Amino acid sequence: MGIARLQEREEDHELLQELRRMLVSSAGQDKPHLPQKCFSSKSAYEDDSAEKLVCVTSGVSFLGLAVVNRLLLRGYSVRIIVNNSLDVEKLREMTTANVNVTVVMAKLAEVESLSQAFQGCRGVFHTSGFTDPAGLSGYTKSMADIEVKASANVMRACAVTPSVRKCVLTSSLLACVWQEQDISQNDLSTIPVINHDCWSHESLCIEKKLWYALGKLRAEKAAWTLAKETGLKLTTICPGLITGPEFFSRNPTATIAYLKGAQEMYQCGVLATVDVMRLAEVHVSVYKAMNKSAFGRYICFDKVIETEKEAEKLARETSMSKNKICGNDEESSSVHHLRYELSNKKLTNLLSRTLRSCYNQNQQFY
Numbered sequence: 001m002g003i004a005r006l007q008e009r010e011e012d013h014e015l016l017q018e019l020r021r022m023l024v025s026s027a028g029q030d031k032p033h034l035p036q037k038c039f040s041s042k043s044a045y046e047d048d049s050a051e052k053l054v055c056v057t058s059g060v061s062f063l064g065l066a067v068v069n070r071l072l073l074r075g076y077s078v079r080i081i082v083n084n085s086l087d088v089e090k091l092r093e094m095t096t097a098n099v100n101v102t103v104v105m106a107k108l109a110e111v112e113s114l115s116q117a118f119q120g121c122r123g124v125f126h127t128s129g130f131t132d133p134a135g136l137s138g139y140t141k142s143m144a145d146i147e148v149k150a151s152a153n154v155m156r157a158c159a160v161t162p163s164v165r166k167c168v169l170t171s172s173l174l175a176c177v178w179q180e181q182d183i184s185q186n187d188l189s190t191i192p193v194i195n196h197d198c199w200s201h202e203s204l205c206i207e208k209k210l211w212y213a214l215g216k217l218r219a220e221k222a223a224w225t226l227a228k229e230t231g232l233k234l235t236t237i238c239p240g241l242i243t244g245p246e247f248f249s250r251n252p253t254a255t256i257a258y259l260k261g262a263q264e265m266y267q268c269g270v271l272a273t274v275d276v277m278r279l280a281e282v283h284v285s286v287y288k289a290m291n292k293s294a295f296g297r298y299i300c301f302d303k304v305i306e307t308e309k310e311a312e313k314l315a316r317e318t319s320m321s322k323n324k325i326c327g328n329d330e331e332s333s334s335v336h337h338l339r340y341e342l343s344n345k346k347l348t349n350l351l352s353r354t355l356r357s358c359y360n361q362n363q364q365f366y
Contacts, residue, residue, distance in 0.1 A: 054123040054287075055079040057108070057154065060091070062251035063170065063242055064127045066280035071125075072100055074284055081106045081117055108150040114157035123166040123287055126154045128219065139257030144215030151219035152226060159230035166290050167227070168283055169236045171220040173299060173342075174213035174258065176238055177270040178204050181338045194270060195343040196238070196297040212257035220297075235286050235294055239279050240272030240301035247276065248318045255318060263327040266311060267337040271325075272301035273314070282347065285354055298347040 054071060058064040059080030071078050077100045082088055084105065091103040106117035118124055128147060151169065158164045178200035199221075205214040220236050227234035241258045248255050265271035279300055286294045305311055311326035 053077045053079065053121050054125060055081060055118050055121040056125045056127060057081045058127045061127060062244075062247065062254075063276060063279065066244075066276045067125055067127055067283050068101070070277075070280040070284045072098070074288075076100070076284075078102075079104055079117070079121060081114075083107055108153055111153050111156045111160070114153060115161045118157055118161040118164050120163050121161075122163060123168070124154065124158050124164055125168050125170075125283060125287070126151065126223075127170045127283075128216075139212045139215070139253055141209075141211045141214075144211045144218065147215040148218045148222050152222045155223050155226035155230070155232060155234075159226065159232050164232075166233045166287060167223075167235075168287050168290075169220065169223050169234065170283070171236045171238045171297070172213070172216035172258070173238045173240045173270070173272060173301060174210070175200050175217040175220050176299060177265065177268070177340070177342075178208075178210065178213055178261075179340070180204055181268075191339060191341045193343050194299075194340045196299050196346050208261060210261055212254070212260065233290060235290055236297045237279070237283060237286060238297060238299045240274045242276050242279060243273045243317070244276035259318065259320070259325070262325050263323075264337060266305060266326045267339075269304060269306065269339040270342055271305040272303065272342055273305065274300050274302045278302060282351070285351060286347075289350060289354060293353065294350055296346075298350070299342065299344045300347055301342065301344060304342055 052075065054076055056064055056068055056071070056078055059068050059078070060082070064080075068078050068080065080091065080101065080103045082091065082103060082105055088103050088105050104117045107113040128151070154169075155167070158167045176196075176198045177194055179194070179198070180201050180203075200213055200217050202214065202217060204210075205217060220238075223234060223236065226232070241255065242251060262271055282298070282300050286298060303310075305314055305325070308322070308326060312322050314320075315322045315325050
């Protein structure tokens with residue numbers, strides 16, 4: 001099923017090297033080294049010890065590594081899930097230097113296996129870092145089905161594990177932006193907004209064969225259905241295309257799949273990106289804020305690709321032609337798309353409250 005499947009391929013070697021560097025750099029740190037303006041106060045890094053052990057699925061994926069890194073820097077203990085014994089042994093050799101990281105084997109197809117892995121953890125980060133089980137680039141309809149089942153199993157396992165109180169699920173902005181368009185029925189004097197309340201249309205995703213968008217959409221909906229049925233506290237984060245250093249070579253399957261339909265997204269003003277480290281920080285911040293104010297869905301992006309120059313840069317980074325990203329002049333003039341405004345105001349407000357809270361705590365120590 002491909003959850004962090006560490007085969008002897010170049011991208012797997014890079015992920016392992018990144019994990020090794022991360023563990024060495026964080027080993028032996030008594031307290032996380034964080035910006036003083038937000039995290040210098042004692043209460044910022046000393047939580048209830050029960051809150052400190054969390055589990056990360058896909059913990060050695062491109063996003064998973066970043067989330068593990070941010071959690072360690074925040075003083076959490078992290079349990080990484082892999083799905084075969086060979087991966088466990090490879091990772092255990094590297095985690096011996098850091099007592100705050102453990103590795104366990106669990107099958108995303110088995111609720112009982114997941115529940116055993118979650119035992120003792122207060123929270124779960126389901127980062128949904130799938131690779132193609134056939135070892136090919138691309139994201140097929142069958143992979144979408146697998147992702148939905150895995151999401152449901154993670155929710156069920158969280159619900160039946162007594163220690164687990166919270167779950168953060170990584171969805172995608174693609175679960176929000178694919179809307180049916182009827183320009184004749186819209187007031188062209190106003191720009192419609194896509195925010196955390198918007199859901200992509202399943203029929204449109206199927207019609208356009210947008211399997212990655214469909215998988216993320218259905219997986220998130222399945223998670224919300226089960227969370228409501230079981231009373232599990234859940235938040236979901238819907239990021240744009242995840243970028244960062246060498247993001248295409250380190251995360252090819254998701255990148256290629258995300259950019260299917262890039263031309264239409266570009267024309268509609270909804271082709272957005274987010275840096276992997278910022279996204280990881282958002283995951284940890286939202287998780288922490290779930291004790292007080294965080295709830296529901298959060299759209300997360302750094303910037304919207306709006307100009308040909310920005311499209312050219314993204315094309316170079318992904319080894320794609322510019323036309324694959326933004327189309328050509330003839331195509332752009334022949335098809336008229338309704339343009340939208342993306343809004344991450346809900347996330348911005350949450351992070352602003354967190355910063356104000358940290359600032360107020362720090363003032364007590366001056």
